[in-house]
Amino acid sequence: MSVWDNLTGQQDAIATLRAAASTDPGNSAMTHSWLITGPPGSGRSNLAYAFAAALLGDNEDDETTRRQVAARTHPDLAVLSTERVIITIDEVRTLVSASQFSPSVGRYRVVVIEDADRMTERTSNLLLKALEEPPPRTVWILCAPSEADLIPTIRSRVRSVRLRMPAVADVAALLESRDGVDAATATIAAREAQSHIGMALRLATNPEARARRRQTLQTALGIRSVSDAVVAAGTLLAVAGDDAKAITEERDAQERESALRSLGVAPGGTVPPALRSQLRALEDDQKRRATRSLRDGIDRIMVDLLSLYRDVLLLQLGVDEEPINESIRPDLDAAASASTPATTLAVMDAISLARRRIESNVAPALALEAMLVAISRHSTR
Structure with missing residues (x-):
């Protein structure tokens, strides 16, 4: 099995990295x-780790290396994947120090930074020094949404590989071949996830995630007044919270169990006072992850709402294209006939504004309320 086999829709990027x-x-x-x-x-981190495995292995079919990279246990692989809103300078400083060592078993020492756009300017400048004078067999792989998310001096010292959003058919085919999802479910999930591979897998395999998404759309479609909007804001916050909890709860429990086992504490046993500080550090990391997961959940709601009103707008304009949310087609038809393209565009502008406000650290509850009040003003009474 090749390291590139589980990637989809990125033939040009794969060809570049394979070469x-x-x-x-x-x-x-x-x-x-x-x-x-x-x-x-689009699969940025998946491609990064496939590239890392290809660099570290004797060839691209090296199964042992592929498994080590997947488990993040390869001795010549260093990874920075943050659960925080930003990557701290201490995390990058540690990574830069590790990058100075020569590879122990592979051709290269590979350093991967996921979400490199989460670095502050000061942290980016520290990384810049390492990129300017790297050891001869160290390879840095950064991942970010766009080149503009990094400072110009870093952009000038890296070779960029741009990914496109894979087609719905490509994502559906991946879910079928890799995860055993039936064709109909895979296609619906890929379409509703708008080709987001990770979200498509959740929608295809998790009935609760599908129910929460449908609740989001029905909540927005039911808004007719300001009071409806205020109630809906609370509902959507709860949906985002439930979604975030579903993502983090199981992982938190596994991490705590693993930590207790490594500290020699039996299940259900009392943690000695001398070891409690280590558990508190783990709990602090989990709280930060929960905060980020909630923000991500709220943003997913915004993306789903944009897909909803995009469908409504296309129906109003008579565009012959299958809606993203075909599963609620009667509701889309009703919404399209009850408003005009101008009001639908105004609603989409309100959603985009709410996303920008939350990115600027406006309280999510306030941003959601303002957005939904704007939607209520454009709804038919």
């Missing part, structure tokens, strides 16, 4: 620092 990882004598396609960009769900 760079080649062991052929005189390979001129390789460079010491890379930036993989693409919209959320």
